[in-house]
Amino acid sequence: MKIDELFDLSQGHSFELINMSVDPASFVRFVARTAENNGVVARVKTIDAVRPFPAGAISVALGGSVLSSFVQNAPFYTGFHVMALIPKKKMRLAEKLFYCHCIKMNAYRYSYGRQANKTLKNINLPPLPRWARNYQIDYSPTKTRIKRQELPLKINTWRKFKIGDLFDVSGTKTTKIRDLEEYGAGEFPYITTQAVDNAVAGYYNYSTEKGNVLVIDSAVAGFCSYQVKDFSASDHVEKLRPMFLLNKY
Missing domain, CATH: 3.90.220.20 (DNA methylase specificity domains)
Incomplete structure (x- = not known):
């Protein structure tokens, strides 16, 4: 099935972070075209006249780290060339994560600076496998033998520099x-x-x-x-x- 058969595609807000009000305590994220940190680069204050995309939507980078796709667990605004995918019908988190992976696997089609603005909707996605329909994500802490060791930092000797x-x-x-x-x-x-x-x-x-x-x-x-x-x-x-x-x- 093509992406637009499973999701409603919405163009992002095309905001610039420099013009946003950054607020570390805000519940609204700012998503850019990065492959790091679930695409989130900051938390920002809401804009009265602009509604953020809802939690549970998928963000997709159309350029930059092209087709980096993430399920956003909080409302979010976007920078340039980021699209939001909202499922046409209710989906479990495991299903969304499966489709995020499938979308990312098409990134090779956009090498050499190509962008996915016009063609994202036409990407074919495989049928949802049976295991993904019933898969339960294990949120229990990972056990490891690695011991945490605090390394003291003498921050009183640090200084600012340009x-x-x-x-x-x-x-x-x-x-x-x-x-x-x-x-x-x-x-x-x-x-x-x-x-x-x-x-x-x-x-x-x-x-x-x-x-x-x-x-x-x-x-x-x-x-x-x-x-x-x-x-x-x-x-x-x-x-x-x-x-x-x-x-x-």
């Missing part, structure tokens, strides 16, 4: 994927705004930036990664070149 005091912050040269395909596969990573796989979307025989730097996505969730090799980058990738000796550790 990123610009330690790093030279600048943009990267934007390289289009079609240009990289002409150079062919190689050893240099192609860095994008995705928050998985260390932000690497492929390896090509071309680079524009020197390695041993930090890179930050400036468009989605601010994902930061360390790049040891020379690399090329998509749009909205900034680099932090250290003003001190830096290694991968």
Whole structure:
């Protein structure tokens, strides 16, 4: 069955977190195009004129960490290019989690910066297996032999600093994927705004930036990664070149 046969698809709110009122005590989440933390990047205050999506809906990233899909357990607003899926009929949590996994498994179809805005509704989902219909999620704590050890931190010696005091912050040269395909596969990573796989979307025989730097996505969730090799980058990738000796550790 296609996604739109099982769910009502709603375009997200397309809000920018910078324009929202962050409130750690709020019950409303802000969901962005990240694969981390169930897609949640903050808790925000409600907007009187805009109703958040209900708890139990599924959020799907249409770009960035494309097709990252999560069941949201609280009402939520969304950033750009996030869609909400609301089941047409009542579904158990196990069913929703199964469909989230199935949606994520289609992410390979959207490599090289493709987005799922227009085509998400047409993705085929498999029939719900019998085991998923009756599966009971075990919420009991996981037992482990690992012992928790508190490591004292001397926070009284910490001090604030500006990123610009330690790093030279600048943009990267934007390289289009079609240009990289002409150079062919190689050893240099192609860095994008995705928050998985260390932000690497492929390896090509071309680079524009020197390695041993930090890179930050400036468009989605601010994902930061360390790049040891020379690399090329998509749009909205900034680099932090250290003003001190830096290694991968």
